[in-house]
Amino acid sequence: MDEDVIARFCAATKLGDVDAVIETFTPDGELVSPLAGRAVFRGHEDLRVLFSILLPALSGFAWDHRIDGDGTAVVVARARVLGIRIGDAILIEQDAHGRIRRLTPHVRPWLGLTALALVLAPKLVRHPAVLRRVFRRG
Template identity: 25%
Template sequence: MDAVSEADSYDETIAAWQAAGESGDALAAARCLADDVEVISPLTAQFRFRGRDQVVEMLGAAFDVISGIRFHTAVGTGYTRALFYHAHAGREEIEEAQLLRLDPAGLIHELTLFGRPMPGLAAVMADIGPRLLQRQGRPGLARVVNLATRPLAVITRLGERRLVPLADPDRVKPRWPRSQ
């Protein structure tokens, strides 16, 4: 493949990937993936999703949890790209950054995900794990994971709304009487 057609295949894959994400279509996203694709999750360092089948299963669960994806920034050229989007996980806002590495055929062979803010990530974690386990036919473990992750989602949501604003550098600081 010459350099021009290689660049075109990269751009076509990125455009198709963005369209699949914005429409929540895991099967369309699958067409952008190399057979040996690997996804590095923002939620755990304990394992990676490897191979098209595992990644498509994960994407299906992710698209059940994450809605309203709208890509706002794309940077990079050639086989390395970074994409950024805004979306929601339930009532929580999220922003995700995706580092994509494409193979010579123009397919995604590595995808590293990064997310923010913490309440959004916790909401994704609380919902995606149980959904994946349900899809794998492990409903008992799905319930256990749900019970284990739900408190983190609640705590981070409350902390974001009640405690974090107290650290805002633009917040008016109370004037406490100073003792001398």
């Protein structure tokens, strides 16, 4: 692992650069939805849809902490959605080459998570094929 993919991911999300975010993932990378337990966004196409909706919805985005393990890391972010403060501790699992294989966000508080759902849901329903794949058992 000769580059810091997690640092690239954090920088790209903060800048709202969806293409750069997607480049940090493996082709079959996943994001486990914090909104619905069995919902998983898989692959570059579906992740692009999600991040294209998510990143513009966030304001005041900042990364505060990072803890690294063997092939995993936890990064902690803060932002606002609809003016409501949210915090997110994201578990990042990497492949052997350091690319992101799986993200598991843990968003809090409940009010912030609800605001996030209110922003994301109406835009995600415009992508029914993505939603079908997201709720498909993997």
